[in-house]
Amino acid sequence: MATTTRTTDRGTAYFPQLAAERLDIALCRASAAVARAADLHAAGEGLGVGQHLVLQMLDAVGPCSQQTLSEELRIDRSVMVGICDDLEQAGHVRRERNPRDRRSYAVTITDSGRRRLAEAQALIPAFLEDTFQALTPAERGQLSAILAKLLQAGASSPR
Amino acid sequence: MATTTRTTDRGTAYFPQLAAERLDIALCRASAAVARAADLHAAGEGLGVGQHLVLQMLDAVGPCSQQTLSEELRIDRSVMVGICDDLEQAGHVRRERNPRDRRSYAVTITDSGRRRLAEAQALIPAFLEDTFQALTPAERGQLSAILAKLLQAGASSPR
């Protein structure tokens, strides 16, 4: 029961008040905590979050150019290079020049990649359950819907 | 009407589906977009987000050590150093050694800092309204409550 409560027990904590006033800060801090958990999970599993997403998308929609992967997964182009490098080196992905447009690659998932994806995919539900266990199913649905609206709105103005 | 719709108009976009399946990814991407907007707003205003938060907390709870500021604002200690440096150099904050414990500082907001805070604070409601305009007031309330639960839960396990 001796949890590490440093400033929390010193009367009133300031952070909850801040989170209530500043929705943007609350969102960022919660996201940071979740991202931390995801990275930790991914590190323990051995497959990076970005790599997992790339394999998942390739498996779902077929061969893609790195550009398409970048745009749909919201991962920067220059970061996608490294992700594909790693996946290719591990044999989970093939990079072939698209014969129709030889500027672009046709990134294709291999059988090895599909097996690796299945392994990683199997652990995702437990990870999500663990990370969002504080929320009821109804709240998770609300959160999902709200984020979808935010993301859809944010997709038009910034670019 | 020639908006930049690159892959979005190419049949079906993959991102919405991903966001629906992976609540963690949706949260991170939405947070990144909001953080981007906040940084942009802060840059235009001339006061960094972290600096703003520090001034706000100092004004609300009185002089603090950098450690307390770090913990309550969820900003890393090593980042807090730079924030306080900048604020001190701008004259918005004074750093005096705490005579009771000379390891720590007693960071105090100055009158200049209070005036600067008031300026920045006045622009926050419009920024929030603009950033979360896609959400109804009810949705904003839901989001706030959900994030509060997530943050409260996440505050116990990671450390």
Add this chain to the structure above:
DNA sequence: TGCAAATCATCTGCTGTCAAACAGTCTGCG
């Protein structure tokens, strides 16, 4: 055809953040 503009992947440099190490200071116990 030939050439300018656009596009794809890549590389480089910069910024912001985090982890770990470090120096100065305090506390507790012999």
Add this chain to the structure above:
DNA sequence: CGCAGACTGTTTGACAGCAGATGATTTGCA
């Protein structure tokens, strides 16, 4: 007192993310 251990602020090194430039290739148009 004297010293080991813990705490505060700072510095350093590593790394992700992003903007911009580059080389290879395609496309559009004269």
